[in-house]
Amino acid sequence: MPPRPIALTSGEPAGVGPEIAAKAWEALRGELDFFLIGDPRHLPQGTPIAEISSPGEAPAAMVRGLPVLARDFGPARTPGDAVAAHAPHVVAAIREAVALVRAGAASAVCTNPIHKKALQDGAGFAFPGHTEFLADLAGVKRAVMMLACDALRVVPVTIHIPLSQVPQALTPELLEDTIRITEAALRAAGIARPRLAVAGLNPHAGEGGAMGREEIEMIAPLIARLRGEGLEVAGPLPADTMFHPEARARYDVAICQYHDQALIPIKTLDFAHGVNVTLGLGFVRTSPDHGTAFDIAGTGRADPASLIAALRMARDMAPA
Ligand SMILES: NC(=O)C1=CN([C@@H]2O[C@H](COP(=O)(O)OP(=O)(O)OC[C@H]3O[C@@H](n4cnc5c(N)ncnc54)[C@H](O)[C@@H]3O)[C@@H](O)[C@H]2O)C=CC1
Ligand SMILES: NCC(=O)COP(=O)(O)O
Numbered sequence: 035m036p037p038r039p040i041a042l043t044s045g046e047p048a049g050v051g052p053e054i055a056a057k058a059w060e061a062l063r064g065e066l067d068f069f070l071i072g073d074p075r076h077l078p079q080g081t082p083i084a085e086i087s088s089p090g091e092a093p094a095a096m097v098r099g100l101p102v103l104a105r106d107f108g109p110a111r112t113p114g115d116a117v118a119a120h121a122p123h124v125v126a127a128i129r130e131a132v133a134l135v136r137a138g139a140a141s142a143v144c145t146n147p148i149h150k151k152a153l154q155d156g157a158g159f160a161f162p163g164h165t166e167f168l169a170d171l172a173g174v175k176r177a178v179m180m181l182a183c184d185a186l187r188v189v190p191v192t193i194h195i196p197l198s199q200v201p202q203a204l205t206p207e208l209l210e211d212t213i214r215i216t217e218a219a220l221r222a223a224g225i226a227r228p229r230l231a232v233a234g235l236n237p238h239a240g241e242g243g244a245m246g247r248e249e250i251e252m253i254a255p256l257i258a259r260l261r262g263e264g265l266e267v268a269g270p271l272p273a274d275t276m277f278h279p280e281a282r283a284r285y286d287v288a289i290c291q292y293h294d295q296a297l298i299p300i301k302t303l304d305f306a307h308g309v310n311v312t313l314g315l316g317f318v319r320t321s322p323d324h325g326t327a328f329d330i331a332g333t334g335r336a337d338p339a340s341l342i343a344a345l346r347m348a349r350d351m352a353p354a
Contacts (some may be wrong), residue, residue, distance in 0.1 A: 039092035041131035044072030045146025056193025057338035062290035069101035096332035113332025121156025142318035142348035162194035183304035190296035219313040230268030231285035
């Protein structure tokens with residue numbers, strides 16, 4: 035039986051999603067099978083399109099063109115300018131991809147970038163991003179965002195919240211769940227004894243309480259307890275000295291306390307090939323590390339490398 039195809043969601047039609055989907059098909063045909071759930075009219079002019087009526091048709095269709103499970107999103111697309119009427123269809127495509135994976139018709143979900151504000155405005159989307167929406171669809175209490183490239187893996191503990199809310203949001207339960215889900219996922223991925231490095235929240239990891247007390251009161255006691263259970267967890271470490279090459283060699287994943295602490299290092303090291311993967315869902319979801327890139331949408335300049343890496347990672351992680 036041929037491997038099941040990966041379901042790729044449309045993402046925000048006004049962004050670079052349609053262009054990188056077409057370019058990824060060009061690069062990956064003959065290597066792996068995927069299909070787009072979206073409106074074929076949004077694809078760049080000249081894209082060879084193979085409309086399909088079910089995921090099972092995607093492998094044969096890949097030779098003719100980009101397989102598309104065609105959905106009518108209504109109004110035309112304007113690159114760089116989100117149309118409110120598209121928003122419910124963008125959300126529906128994510129829902130449908132998850133349903134197809136759960137039904138065994140697709141092997142994994144790969145998501146094109148969404149514009150969070152456009153979905154809030156156009157569809158009343160109540161989630162900060164895919165990660166939380168997918169956790170809800172999967173029926174799990176917690177899902178973890180991990181970004182990975184060859185040089186680094188990072189996990190933000192708190193994700194899309196204002197910086198001013200991070201200290202309150204950072205609870206021992208959230209940190210412990212995040213560490214345990216990450217550790218289990220890396221073991222499942224073949225790292226027998228994952229090494230986790232946990233960043234402090236404050237400058238110099240609090241400098242013995244002189245620059246903040248979260249490390250003393252919450253992070254260090256949790257790490258001590260987890261080490262007592264046999265987990266290989268180091269920290270709390272000063273975040274500013276965790277990401278140079280010698281430091282990175284000492285761990286398999288950096289657990290970071292807030293969004294930018296995690297995402298700045300990985301996007302600086304390898305923006306082109308970073309992949310966002312959601313852990314703890316019970317199915318595989320990957321995504322490019324970048325967003326909708328409205329500033330270059332429709333110009334033909336979008337780099338598909340991160341989506342290609344995300345599709346390859348989805349194939350490698352998906353159960354046979
Ligand atoms: N997985 C997802 O759904 C993600 C969605 N976003 C959303 O995307 C929107 C825009 O976010 P920004 O912070 O502006 O980040 P962005 O990643 O869309 O753009 C940042 C810069 O990188 C460039 N860039 C991004 N992707 C590129 C590509 N494939 N090829 C060449 N250049 C590329 C853009 O042109 C821009 O100059 C926001 O609504 C954000 O929430 C952001 C990250 C991930
Ligand atoms: N900054 C990462 C990002 O926005 C992706 O979030 P998600 O949609 O994968 O939850």
